[in-house]
Amino acid sequence: MAKKLMKGNEALAAAAIAAGATHFFGYPITPQSELIEYMAREMPKAGRCFLQAESEVAASYMVYGAGGAGARVITSTSSPGLALKQEGLTYMVAAQIPAVVIDVSRGGPGLGNILPQQSDYFMCTRGGGNGDYFHPCFAPASVQECADLVVEAFDVADKYRMPVLILADGLIGQMMEPVEIPEVTKKPIDKPWAADGGHVKRGEHNRINAMVLPADGLEELNHVIQAKLADYAANYVRYEAIGIEDADIVLVAYGTPSRACKNVLKKAQADGLKFGLIRPISLYPFPKEAFDKINPNCKAVISVEQSCGQMIEDVRLSVLGKFPVKFFGRTGGNPIIPEAVYNYAKEVLGGKA
Amino acid sequence: MLEQVLVAGFGGQGVLRIGQMIAYAGFAEGKEVTWAPSYGPEMRGGTANCSVVVSDEEIGAAQVLEANSIIVMNLPSLHKFESAVIPGGKLFVNSSIIKEKPARDDIEIFYIDAQEKAEELGNNRGANMVILGAYAKATGTVTLESLYDLVKQTFTGDKAKFVESNIACIKAGAEMV
Numbered sequence: 001m002a003k004k005l006m007k008g009n010e011a012l013a014a015a016a017i018a019a020g021a022t023h024f025f026g027y028p029i030t031p032q033s034e035l036i037e038y039m040a041r042e043m044p045k046a047g048r049c050f051l052q053a054e055s056e057v058a059a060s061y062m063v064y065g066a067g068g069a070g071a072r073v074i075t076s077t078s079s080p081g082l083a084l085k086q087e088g089l090t091y092m093v094a095a096q097i098p099a100v101v102i103d104v105s106r107g108g109p110g111l112g113n114i115l116p117q118q119s120d121y122f123m124c125t126r127g128g129g130n131g132d133y134f135h136p137c138f139a140p141a142s143v144q145e146c147a148d149l150v151v152e153a154f155d156v157a158d159k160y161r162m163p164v165l166i167l168a169d170g171l172i173g174q175m176m177e178p179v180e181i182p183e184v185t186k187k188p189i190d191k192p193w194a195a196d197g198g199h200v201k202r203g204e205h206n207r208i209n210a211m212v213l214p215a216d217g218l219e220e221l222n223h224v225i226q227a228k229l230a231d232y233a234a235n236y237v238r239y240e241a242i243g244i245e246d247a248d249i250v251l252v253a254y255g256t257p258s259r260a261c262k263n264v265l266k267k268a269q270a271d272g273l274k275f276g277l278i279r280p281i282s283l284y285p286f287p288k289e290a291f292d293k294i295n296p297n298c299k300a301v302i303s304v305e306q307s308c309g310q311m312i313e314d315v316r317l318s319v320l321g322k323f324p325v326k327f328f329g330r331t332g333g334n335p336i337i338p339e340a341v342y343n344y345a346k347e348v349l350g351g352k353a
Numbered sequence: 354m355l356e357q358v359l360v361a362g363f364g365g366q367g368v369l370r371i372g373q374m375i376a377y378a379g380f381a382e383g384k385e386v387t388w389a390p391s392y393g394p395e396m397r398g399g400t401a402n403c404s405v406v407v408s409d410e411e412i413g414a415a416q417v418l419e420a421n422s423i424i425v426m427n428l429p430s431l432h433k434f435e436s437a438v439i440p441g442g443k444l445f446v447n448s449s450i451i452k453e454k455p456a457r458d459d460i461e462i463f464y465i466d467a468q469e470k471a472e473e474l475g476n477n478r479g480a481n482m483v484i485l486g487a488y489a490k491a492t493g494t495v496t497l498e499s500l501y502d503l504v505k506q507t508f509t510g511d512k513a514k515f516v517e518s519n520i521a522c523i524k525a526g527a528e529m530v
Contacts, residue, residue: 005380005388175389175415176373178380262413335416 009034032104060088068208070194090129098157115333116170121310239287247276263338361402362426367481372403378495479522486526
């Protein structure tokens with residue numbers, strides 16, 4: 001397919017259709033509305049199922065049901081909507097149901113506002129529902145990455161039988177950039193576990209269930225979930241690193257703020273300063289190994305977020321005390337201004353912050 | 354080349370369309386482009402604005418906070434964004450409805466009587482195309498030919514009758530700078 005200009009929300013939707021999504025269930029919320037609108041228009045044309053649920057909770061259980069029956073299923077929402085979907089998500093983890101879940105995040109807490117913010121980091125990376133689990137989480141920083149990561153998310157979800165989350169902030173969803181929607185020719189893998197009536201002989205049955213009463217049985221399920229995550233972590237953790245081997249200051253940012261940080265790197269280079277950037281593309285598992293490549297004489301690592309400081313906890317756990325870890329953040333939907341990050345980083349470099 | 358543009362005005366003045374035309378034209382010319390709307394509560398009744406970046410290289414921030422050029426279509430937008438033009442940058446003022454003069458003396462200011470010119474050409478909804486033509490000519494970010502091509506691709510079928518009047522507005526705007 002040729003490159004064209006699309007919004008991030010539209011690219012997420014178009015890539016899901018290209019990846020063979022058979023079912024979409026959702027409930028409208030700004031700033032992801034273009035995604036559900038695109039699906040409402042295009043899924044029926046492709047002979048697929050689009051259904052606007054009566055609520056986010058209902059949508060997440062429609063995903064559970066369709067996914068359990070072997071469908072390639074996707075849902076999308078924005079921050080307060082994802083909070084409502086968490087119950088369905090933890091049930092999907094327990095029942096080992098693959099699904100792709102998109103959060104085009106907005107300002108919080110509460111109903112907050114519709115501006116881009118990154119304060120869903122904990123909810124998206126820590127296992128937002130009850131129980132002992134995590135699920136993979138990707139964070140695109142461009143419209144092209146929105147499209148590419150959706151395709152990858154479906155394959156990861158099917159391979160590991162887990163919900164996979166894509167966390168895009170409101171600006172990534174709303175902005176237009178050139179994008180090439182990938183042509184997906186690979187067929188989805190077979191799902192012999194699905195409760196679709198077609199995979200078992202008469203008298204046998206496939207069970208899709210989120211409840212395991214015996215202690216040993218539930219412990220075994222937990223070990224299965226953890227083993228899947230460990231295998232995933234060994235194979236899929238993704239990040240972009242720029243100039244960290246000889247940097248005096250390393251910025252860490254994902255999504256929209258990572259783009260502002262690229263402007264900061266250019267300013268620093270023009271002034272003869274050595275700044276580097278680690279941009280996590282996977283937020284869970286966090287790309288810890290990137291931090292091993294930082295210049296041992298680096299003065300500080302700065303976590304730059306559109307939040308009050310959430311990813312910084314993973315940054316600290318990755319730096320393990322080797323460098324001072326500082327924070328620069330804006331919240332309420334206010335943008336990260338490259339000049340402000342640059343001035344702060346220079347203060348840190350000069351020992352003044 | 355790195356051009357960072359802000360376009361602002363009332364909702365309904367074709368502000369987002371001006372930005373999209375710059376982005377689409379830059380894209381057609383093989384450049385890297387981003388277009389980002391403001392989509393906050395200010396869109397209802399207040400100012401609408403969008404950021405466009407056109408570059409030869411990978412684009413970082415898509416939200417323009419320090420602009421090489423700003424196009425303002427109404428007075429509140431002039432007040433809000435005048436300070437965001439970098440020194441030496443360009444400010445395009447829709448002087449048909451903005452009667453106030455900007456305070457800045459370290460930038461290049463273009464007064465474009467966009468509404469009056471559009472009406473003179475019989476296209477009273479073409480003020481945004483007039484100021485777009487002025488912008489394209491004065492900055493050279495995208496060529497006028499790219500904009501004409503876009504107009505032809507946008508208005509097809511029974512809307513093809515709008516092609517000529519929109520191209521006339523862009524051309525007239527270019528002649529005003």
